[in-house]
Amino acid sequence: MDPERTGPGALSWRLSSHPITLLTFLAFRVSSLLVYLFGLLLFTDSLVMIFIATILLLAADFYYLKNIAGRRLVGLRWWNEVDPSTGDSHWVFESSEPGTKVINATDSRFFWLAIYAQPLLWFVLAVVALFRLNFIWLPLVAIALALTITNSLAFSRCDKFSQASNLAGSAFSSGNLAGSIASNMVGRFFSR
Amino acid sequence: MASHGGRDYQNPLLENDDDDDLIDPDDADINDFDDPLQQQQHPHHQPSSSSRGAPPLTGNIGSSGGGSGNTQSAWTSRIPGEDRRAPTNTIDETVWETLRRDLLAVWSKMREVLYPRYLFGGTMFDGGVQDGGGLRGAYASLRGAGLAGARDELAGLAGRVMDPESLLSHNNMTPGLRDWDLWGPLVFCLLLSALLSFKSRGDQKAVVFSGVFAMVWIGEAVVTLQIKLLGGNISFAQSVCIIGYTLFPLVLAATLSAFSLHWIARIPIYLLLVGWSLAAGVSILGGSGVVKNRVGLAVYPLFVFYLGLGCLCFIS
Numbered sequence: 001m002d003p004e005r006t007g008p009g010a011l012s013w014r015l016s017s018h019p020i021t022l023l024t025f026l027a028f029r030v031s032s033l034l035v036y037l038f039g040l041l042l043f044t045d046s047l048v049m050i051f052i053a054t055i056l057l058l059a060a061d062f063y064y065l066k067n068i069a070g071r072r073l074v075g076l077r078w079w080n081e082v083d084p085s086t087g088d089s090h091w092v093f094e095s096s097e098p099g100t101k102v103i104n105a106t107d108s109r110f111f112w113l114a115i116y117a118q119p120l121l122w123f124v125l126a127v128v129a130l131f132r133l134n135f136i137w138l139p140l141v142a143i144a145l146a147l148t149i150t151n152s153l154a155f156s157r158c159d160k161f162s163q164a165s166n167l168a169g170s171a172f173s174s175g176n177l178a179g180s181i182a183s184n185m186v187g188r189f190f191s192r
Numbered sequence: 193m194a195s196h197g198g199r200d201y202q203n204p205l206l207e208n209d210d211d212d213d214l215i216d217p218d219d220a221d222i223n224d225f226d227d228p229l230q231q232q233q234h235p236h237h238q239p240s241s242s243s244r245g246a247p248p249l250t251g252n253i254g255s256s257g258g259g260s261g262n263t264q265s266a267w268t269s270r271i272p273g274e275d276r277r278a279p280t281n282t283i284d285e286t287v288w289e290t291l292r293r294d295l296l297a298v299w300s301k302m303r304e305v306l307y308p309r310y311l312f313g314g315t316m317f318d319g320g321v322q323d324g325g326g327l328r329g330a331y332a333s334l335r336g337a338g339l340a341g342a343r344d345e346l347a348g349l350a351g352r353v354m355d356p357e358s359l360l361s362h363n364n365m366t367p368g369l370r371d372w373d374l375w376g377p378l379v380f381c382l383l384l385s386a387l388l389s390f391k392s393r394g395d396q397k398a399v400v401f402s403g404v405f406a407m408v409w410i411g412e413a414v415v416t417l418q419i420k421l422l423g424g425n426i427s428f429a430q431s432v433c434i435i436g437y438t439l440f441p442l443v444l445a446a447t448l449s450a451f452s453l454h455w456i457a458r459i460p461i462y463l464l465l466v467g468w469s470l471a472a473g474v475s476i477l478g479g480s481g482v483v484k485n486r487v488g489l490a491v492y493p494l495f496v497f498y499l500g501l502g503c504l505c506f507i508s
Binding site: 047081 | 372375398429
């Protein structure tokens with residue numbers, strides 16, 4: 001589990017226990033950036049098409065990371081639930097029970113690298129777009145930042161929680177009772 | 193406790209007796225405290241261990257170990273009855289199952305839009321769904337009762353259109369709409385912007401695209417804010433989700449514009465499509481608990497939003 005070890009945690013996809021998931025995940029992560037950066041040079045000269053392609057790739061990446069990659073690579077997942085009577089939404093952070101799922105060191109290292117590198121890269125691109133006064137791209141970069149940062153924060157929250165309690169209770173609702181009921185989680189209950 | 197405190201849905205922690213709650217909050221389930229239904233469902237529950245209020249602390253210590261096991265079957269049997277979502281632990285499911293579930297969720301939302309229950313009678317009468325449902329039911333009554341039936345049906349339709357107050361008294365949000373996603377808003381917003389910029393002049397394409405794109409998202413945010421401020425019990429993302437899905441008829445209008453429909457033909461068709469959007473939006477958002485007598489106020493910005501986009505489709 002120590003990502004610093006060179007042996008089992010090395011950044012080579014051959015060491016992964018879910019190579020297809022990992023490669024698809026990395027492909028989605030990188031492709032939106034590549035299309036944004038080089039789309040205008042390589043494929044088409046239409047701004048609109050690049051915009052659409054980038055947004056769709058970002059959305060696909062968001063979905064894949066949230067619902068599939070996070071679950072299969074590191075056993076974490078999060079979602080939002082709405083209480084129908086009040087309309088309050090709350091977040092649920094879930095992690096797999098320790099012991100039931102063996103998390104490959106390579107997988108988790110790739111995962112966390114990709115999850116934190118992406119918002120940084122988009123932030124750099126946002127600064128560049130701001131200084132070059134490319135205002136037409138600013139909404140796109142803002143959406144990209146929002147999506148990637150959301151995923152980063154949510155997954156780091158998931159992970160923090162899973163490490164904080166080895167009792168494996170993983171219902172974390174930000175302190176509201178109705179939320180806890182709705183979450184269907186029967187783990188630990190934080191009565192904050 | 194470490195071995196029990198899991199989030200295994202099938203075998204929840206409920207091995208404790210109810211009165212352990214105060215002494216061992218780590219394992220307490222919130223259902224112990226709040227849900228009166230559970231007490232009713234299980235009359236064999238000892239009244240002394242009732243979780244309502246604060247049980248005496250002294251009672252907890254003795255029973256904290258012994259409660260294990262004997263109530264477990266009762267707990268596992270009572271969990272599925274009140275669960276709002278499927279109580280399965282889906283963290284190990286296959287990719288295909290995940291995709292399938294989410295696609296089905298998207299489809300269930302689309303169906304609400306394609307088939308606005310507000311117009312077709314599902315919402316006003318609680319039995320509306322059972323008696324053949326909306327359009328088919330209306331068609332059946334048309335065939336059965338002939339002219340008189342048709343007149344009744346039209347009168348009913350008009351009455352429903354004229355009377356949004358009674359609509360909003362029902363909480364008619366279906367379970368499928370409670371968990372929101374942003375696929376619908378994203379895809380329809382992109383389609384709308386792309387189709388509207390399709391016909392514009394070459395140098396204006398990007399401007400039209402980004403303008404429509406921003407307008408849709410800002411419009412959704414403003415309409416949602418209005419509903420929230422009027423006391424609606426709907427979450428922000430949920431409302432954006434619903435409004436995004438109801439853009440579908442307007443996407444049809446934009447498609448027609450992209451195919452250069454004649455402007456005279458556009459007027460009735462686009463009015464119809466805007467009406468469809470509005471009907472879908474009202475029928476879904478209707479149950480969001482807006483304060484009585486302010487319903488028109490909540491629906492009006494929605495109407496302006498759809499009408500504005502319809503006008504954009506018209507002039508493009």
